[in-house]
Amino acid sequence: DGGITQSPKYLFRKEGQNVTLSCEQNLNHDAMYWYRQDPGQGLRLIYYSQIVNDFQKGDIAEGYSVSREKKESFPLTVTSAQKNPPAFYLCASSIPRYSGNTIYFGEGSWLTVV
């Protein structure tokens, strides 16, 4: 089945460690995105990529890095994770020139830093 796969679903790390969240899509979408959602908050854009080997910072890019070496993959690394309430990380993808850039989400990954 076509879709967006995020892994792992739940992740625990110690403060100061790096952590990488995986995102793979088989929808043949050109654009991919990472959003973060904190408890009771809306979605904030971390990074987005319109094409392979190119990406742009979103509103909260500090402390994160990404790569886009393949169309299907857009991993997110949290560098030196800080202790905070668990955050929900959402990967998404779209065909930017189709349906007004409708994006579709993976199932999300919960990151807890202890």
Added chain:
Amino acid sequence: QKEVEQNSGPLSVPEGAIASLNCTYSDRGSQSFFWYRQYSGKSPELIMFIYSNGDKEDGRFTAQLNKASQYVSLLIRDSQPSDSATYLCAVNMFVVGNTGKLIFGQGTTLQVKP
């Protein structure tokens, strides 16, 4: 001023009533507008999108867009307890050099009481 604003709620309606959810946005150049539904602990799922001024209906859902006033709304007719969720408004904002990025409001929590 936030780029996309929603009343966080909760909005409480009785079963069978019409629920009205509102959203305003700041970028007059925005072209496409989306409503997503998010159940607690789950990723957002697309309800519908709208480009043109006026109404767009899909089953029990109607999206309304008024670009002059910069607001978009979602009406849910015959509300059911299963409609209880957080509703996210998203706006595709134009970005020079590419097709734009999707910015989300903080969401409105809807409670439908039996």
